[in-house]
Amino acid sequence: MLKVEDTGAPVEFSPALIKQFDEIVSRYPKGKQKSALLPILHLVQAEFGWVSTPAMDKVAGYLALEPIEVYEVATFYTMYFMRPQGKFILEVCRTGPCCLVGAEKIMDHIEEKLGVKEGEVTPDGLFSWRGVECLAACGYGPVLQIGPEYTFYENLTNESVDKLIDELKKKANN
Amino acid sequence: MGRKLLLTNINVPGINTFDVYRKNGGYASVEKALKKMTPDEIVEEVKKSGLRGRGGAGFPTGMKWSFLAKPEGVARYLVCNADESEPGTFKDRYLMTYIPHLLIEGMIVSSFALGAKVSYIYVRGEMMPQIRILEKAIAEAKNAGFLGKNILGTGYELELYVQPGGGAYICGEETALLESLEGKRGNPRIKPPFPAVAGLYGCPTVVNNVESIAAVVPIINEGGEEYAKIGVGRSTGTKLISAGGNVKKPGVYEIELGVSCEEFLYSDEYCGGIANGKRLKAVVAGGSSVPIVPANLFLKTINNEPRLMTYESLADGGFVSGTMMGSGGFIAFDEDQCIVRNTWNFTRFYSHESCGQCSPCREGTGWMEKVLHRLEYGHGKMSDIDLLVDVAKKIEGNTICPLGDAAAWPVASAIRHFRDEFEWHVTNPSEALTRNFGLAHYADPLPKKEPVTS
Numbered sequence: 001m002l003k004v005e006d007t008g009a010p011v012e013f014s015p016a017l018i019k020q021f022d023e024i025v026s027r028y029p030k031g032k033q034k035s036a037l038l039p040i041l042h043l044v045q046a047e048f049g050w051v052s053t054p055a056m057d058k059v060a061g062y063l064a065l066e067p068i069e070v071y072e073v074a075t076f077y078t079m080y081f082m083r084p085q086g087k088f089i090l091e092v093c094r095t096g097p098c099c100l101v102g103a104e105k106i107m108d109h110i111e112e113k114l115g116v117k118e119g120e121v122t123p124d125g126l127f128s129w130r131g132v133e134c135l136a137a138c139g140y141g142p143v144l145q146i147g148p149e150y151t152f153y154e155n156l157t158n159e160s161v162d163k164l165i166d167e168l169k170k171k172a173n174n
Numbered sequence: 175m176g177r178k179l180l181l182t183n184i185n186v187p188g189i190n191t192f193d194v195y196r197k198n199g200g201y202a203s204v205e206k207a208l209k210k211m212t213p214d215e216i217v218e219e220v221k222k223s224g225l226r227g228r229g230g231a232g233f234p235t236g237m238k239w240s241f242l243a244k245p246e247g248v249a250r251y252l253v254c255n256a257d258e259s260e261p262g263t264f265k266d267r268y269l270m271t272y273i274p275h276l277l278i279e280g281m282i283v284s285s286f287a288l289g290a291k292v293s294y295i296y297v298r299g300e301m302m303p304q305i306r307i308l309e310k311a312i313a314e315a316k317n318a319g320f321l322g323k324n325i326l327g328t329g330y331e332l333e334l335y336v337q338p339g340g341g342a343y344i345c346g347e348e349t350a351l352l353e354s355l356e357g358k359r360g361n362p363r364i365k366p367p368f369p370a371v372a373g374l375y376g377c378p379t380v381v382n383n384v385e386s387i388a389a390v391v392p393i394i395n396e397g398g399e400e401y402a403k404i405g406v407g408r409s410t411g412t413k414l415i416s417a418g419g420n421v422k423k424p425g426v427y428e429i430e431l432g433v434s435c436e437e438f439l440y441s442d443e444y445c446g447g448i449a450n451g452k453r454l455k456a457v458v459a460g461g462s463s464v465p466i467v468p469a470n471l472f473l474k475t476i477n478n479e480p481r482l483m484t485y486e487s488l489a490d491g492g493f494v495s496g497t498m499m500g501s502g503g504f505i506a507f508d509e510d511q512c513i514v515r516n517t518w519n520f521t522r523f524y525s526h527e528s529c530g531q532c533s534p535c536r537e538g539t540g541w542m543e544k545v546l547h548r549l550e551y552g553h554g555k556m557s558d559i560d561l562l563v564d565v566a567k568k569i570e571g572n573t574i575c576p577l578g579d580a581a582a583w584p585v586a587s588a589i590r591h592f593r594d595e596f597e598w599h600v601t602n603p604s605e606a607l608t609r610n611f612g613l614a615h616y617a618d619p620l621p622k623k624e625p626v627t628s
Contacts, residue, residue: 027333034356034357034358035337035355036357037357038299038337039337063357072359073357073359076529077360079340079341094519095520096261096462096520097261097262097418097419099515100420100516101419101420132341133261133343134260134261134462135300136259136260136263136266136298136300138261138505139264139417139426140424145300147302148302149302150299151303
């Protein structure tokens with residue numbers, strides 16, 4: 001069961017964000033604004049880092065849906081986080097073809113390097129990591145992605161993972 | 175060198191931009207289709223080409239198009255399935271990344287043929303970079319008058335939108351995709367009614383894979399009959415194969431259907447053989463859902479004839495000794511890979527991705543995952559092997575969508591061909607994780623090259 005956490009922090013959508021919502025809704029026929037739900041949840045997650053209950057309630061209000069219609073969708077799809085995450089979320093492909101070329105060892109290495117288990121956040125709040133199912137990049141494995149733009153890192157080695165994590169740390173501190 | 179129809183210009187610098195793409199003959203099929211052909215003629219041309227759906231099912235695209243209901247005053251939709259998630263498959267990502275205008279061009283021609291005025295490309299949410307690429311390509315095409323109102327002065331209008339998914343394998347199933355596009359959970363619908371009658375928003379809809387839509391471009395440019403000259407029998411044209419796993423040169427290859435499996439795997443034009451000088455143990459030829467076959471049965475059919483990369487030849491021998499073309503997700507396993515571990519991994523995938531609608535799939539995939547986990551980790555019993563076969567049999571055919579079948583086949587085929595490796599995990603529990611069963615009698619049937627002596 002997915003547990004939805006609630007930090008109680010209020011959620012405000014900026015006018016710029018609402019403008020993006022409006023553009024998305026305009027892609028569908030009149031009355032079919034529910035189609036905008038998945039793209040809007042992506043925008044919300046990009047803005048706040050995860051999808052909280054107050055955020056989902058606000059989305060429901062914006063799209064004129066019942067809150068449950070948003071909850072059931074947000075919890076069905078794997079990309080939406082129901083609790084706060086690290087600033088950088090390393091998502092490593094853990095499916096067959098990537099495992100044939102060493103994805104399991106890469107995940108072990110990330111766990112050791114970051115010092116946190118899958119799904120946990122590092123004490124400095126910078127990183128969390130998890131294994132995800134096939135990312136459709138089987139020829140370039142092992143691979144990982146980092147949201148919200150889902151930048152891709154291919155043919156991973158322990159060294160390239162170390163370098164990536166160090167670079168992200170530097171980026172966060174600047 | 176085999177003929178290339180989709181990736182002809184893939185190495186031209188800047189082919190991802192409109193200007194370079196156009197200079198290299200891009201969008202010619204739009205001009206031809208909109209100015210010189212009727213929608214029915216386009217459908218006829220696609221029928222003649224023999225093009226079969228490239229997403230996995232292999233259903234003839236032209237026939238799918240001709241089933242589209244055309245009631246008066248009701249909108250029709252074309253939806254492109256770019257929810258590429260089948261383990262082993264990464265051809266659509268490649269196509270959208272490097273030659274996005276080919277997909278846009280195909281979408282315009284196909285939408286015109288089907289009478290759609292609004293079309294969607296449903297891309298899996300993880301492919302955010304590809305979504306950006308497609309959005310840029312759409313803006314370029316619109317700017318040049320190939321999208322929007324009154325395209326090329328013909329009066330035809332089309333709007334094209336990219337829709338991100340939310341990370342769910344099940345949304346590759348066409349009715350689940352439509353549910354997701356409507357903003358709902360990706361639960362597959364009960365068919366009938368088929369999308370051709372009641373699809374997106376209850377309107378007649380065609381859902382096609384990225385590669386199928388892209389293939390419409392050469393079909394219109396060169397004619398369906400010309401396209402059908404490539405290939406063998408009912409497997410016409412070219413196909414993108416995503417080669418991964420332990421091959422020397424992983425990547426996306428465009429093959430003429432009919433290339434022999436041996437040539438595809440071992441020639442330097444394609445995979446270049448198995449990496450690190452190892453030998454081939456097994457192959458999954460069309461994405462994780464298709465039956466796994468040992469090396470000897472991959473290269474030759476049970477009748478000792480060379481196996482070809484065609485829909486028919488790969489399926490030769492049925493589920494007893496054959497496999498399927500599927501989506502073209504080609505995964506090679508070298509001699510050091512553990513079949514039990516891989517089967518567990520694939521089953522975990524299906525268990526994770528089952529939408530939970532149908533009990534046989536929701537419960538069965540979880541049970542299989544647990545049983546395979548204990549076999550792999552040395553806690554299994556001999557009776558577990560038959561238990562797995564039994565569970566797989568009870569999932570297969572008893573679910574709304576094919577995910578149940580897709581979960582059952584890899585398990586059933588792995589046990590059929592590699593039963594002694596499963597048994598070895600039971601009889602050697604202490605070694606199950608530390609050592610591998612190895613090649614055994616599935617050995618690579620190709621003779622080893624003579625060592626070069628100086």
